[in-house]
Amino acid sequence: MKGSKSEVQGMVLTTGVKGLDELLGGGVARRVILQVYGPFATGKTTFAMQVGLLNEGKVAYVDTEGGFSPERLAQMARSRGLDPEKALSKFIIFEPMDLNEQRRVISKLKTIVDEKFSLVVVDSLTAHYRAEGSKNYGELAKQLQVLQWLARRKNVAVIVINQVYHDSNSNSLRPIAEHTLGYRTKDILRFEKLRVGVRLAVLERHRFRPEGGIVYFKITDKGLEDSK
Numbered sequence: 001m002k003g004s005k006s007e008v009q010g011m012v013l014t015t016g017v018k019g020l021d022e023l024l025g026g027g028v029a030r031r032v033i034l035q036v037y038g039p040f041a042t043g044k045t046t047f048a049m050q051v052g053l054l055n056e057g058k059v060a061y062v063d064t065e066g067g068f069s070p071e072r073l074a075q076m077a078r079s080r081g082l083d084p085e086k087a088l089s090k091f092i093i094f095e096p097m098d099l100n101e102q103r104r105v106i107s108k109l110k111t112i113v114d115e116k117f118s119l120v121v122v123d124s125l126t127a128h129y130r131a132e133g134s135k136n137y138g139e140l141a142k143q144l145q146v147l148q149w150l151a152r153r154k155n156v157a158v159i160v161i162n163q164v165y166h167d168s169n170s171n172s173l174r175p176i177a178e179h180t181l182g183y184r185t186k187d188i189l190r191f192e193k194l195r196v197g198v199r200l201a202v203l204e205r206h207r208f209r210p211e212g213g214i215v216y217f218k219i220t221d222k223g224l225e226d227s228k
């Protein structure tokens with residue numbers, strides 16, 4: 001299913017999951033940065049790929065961890081009756097290997113992203129920070145500023161994926177660089193693994209929706225689907 005005309009021209013991109021679209025006030029908003037965070041294998045990458053797959057327009061996908069899988073995207077396309085080749089050709093993949101490359105890639109997007117693009121994904125924004133033990137949150141803030149510029153000037157949706165760490169003070173899983181990202185991502189979605197086959201999305205913050213909303217979903221050949 002391709003995005004309908006109203007979705008293409010409108011302010012939101014469908015997630016392809018009714019419950020998630022409703023949770024997000026219609027879908028993933030253009031001109032805004034959405035942060036999706038959670039533990040590994042909760043469906044964050046699948047979510048971002050699916051939004052790119054199901055909506056008109058090209059996708060700039062910054063893959064810092066090798067999580068983007070062309071095979072998986074092709075499988076999702078086929079399962080939905082879409083042409084896998086066409087689906088793959090929508091995605092422009094960037095693979096920065098360290099923090100410096102990541103900065104350069106994100107900066108370069110300013111000249112690459114044009115009106116043909118509907119989505120920019122950074123998956124994940126913080127992996128290289130964690131790997132390099134960096135505490136340079138100023139640099140992270142600058143990258144988010146560029147992403148915000150892209151969102152607003154180029155009218156695209158921006159999804160930044162983030163991971164969690166165990167905070168011993170609160171004995172809970174917290175998003176990496178929580179405050180730096182929290183200031184600059186207006187919509188925040190947390191994914192959790194509930195039990196085998198069932199995932200949970202919690203709306204932690206939104207520009208115009210109440211926080212705390214919960215939606216169950218599952219992961220299948222198609223990608224993410226509503227779970228009863």
Ligand SMILES: Nc1ncnc2c1ncn2[C@@H]1O[C@H](COP(=O)(O)OP(=O)(O)OP(=O)(O)O)[C@@H](O)[C@H]1O
Binds near residue numbers: 042045067
């Ligand atoms: N065809 C499929 N059917 C059902 N589940 C699948 C299928 N393909 C992948 N999965 C499941 O999807 C999960 C991985 O999803 P995804 O890579 O989106 O998670 P993630 O949150 O991005 O993880 P990470 O933080 O490790 O990158 C795994 O549990 C995997 O088993």
